[in-house]
């Protein structure tokens with residue numbers, strides 16, 4: 001990825017990516033003591049507009065992640081939204097993008113801790129099109145790695161160091177010929193994918209692990225549940241889910257900011273339904289894709305326009 005022409009927001013200033021380096025001993029790098037967000041922006045050529053999706057939800061979650069790590073974001077959510085719009089404008093993107101806000105412990109010394117170490121806040125935007133190939137179904141395995149447990153480090157926070165858990169599961173899955181992994185929690189219930197929430201469809205109802213199953217409470221998860229309820233009156237059940245239920249679902253899909261909705265073709269070599277994208281997955285996915293590109297007026301509040309707000313966004 002060519003980052004040389006990108007402008008980032010780093011410790012209070014807009015700078016070129018290459019001028020915003022951190023040192024080798026930085027705590028956030030050595031100990032994983034940081035947290036972050038992933039935000040999508042969709043370029044809609046018809047409108048000549050870049051729509052930033054669910055900014056408020058992402059920054060509210062970042063605040064909670066930071067709180068768990070006893071860090072404090074140096075801006076209010078409204079200020080963060082304004083900075084993000086300003087940053088997108090400065091980069092003048094004319095493509096789909098991904099934004100990575102992060103806050104991490106920035107001291108360069110030895111000694112793992114959270115207390116008494118200054119924080120560093122940055123937002124890094126990158127041009128970004130697709131993450132998982134959502135056009136074809138994913139062949140998924142149940143990982144031999146268990147999801148990190150809240151009693152060790154809380155997965156409800158998007159903590160940098162916790163992504164070792166995701167990386168182990170993802171690379172194991174790819175190494176074994178699958179596209180993605182589903183992790184079980186320590187008590188053996190379905191938790192989530194390496195960077196996605198998981199949903200099943202059975203007899204017309206939607207099932208997803210409840211927030212006590214060591215999941216990150218996804219912004220896309222919430223958005224899909226809202227669409228399912230408001231647009232299609234699909235019953236939603238949040239409860240613990242057994243591994244066997246993955247094998248007997250009519251449909252299954254992942255949700256995530258990077259991936260959107262990605263349907264699951266098989267789990268542990270057992271086809272989900274007939275292996276094709278099911279009707280409920282399809283209508284939720286199509287509606288979500290329209291909503292994030294400002295084609296569904298009722299959901300326009302999910303979006304922040306980049307260029308239409310040009311005058312307002314100066315920070």
Ligand code: PMP
Pocket residue numbers: 038166192193194195196197215216217218219220221255256257258
């Ligand atoms: N779980 C994990 C572990 C993730 O990294 C992500 C991606 N942020 C998700 C779920 C999906 O969350 P969201 O819909 O907010 O992107």
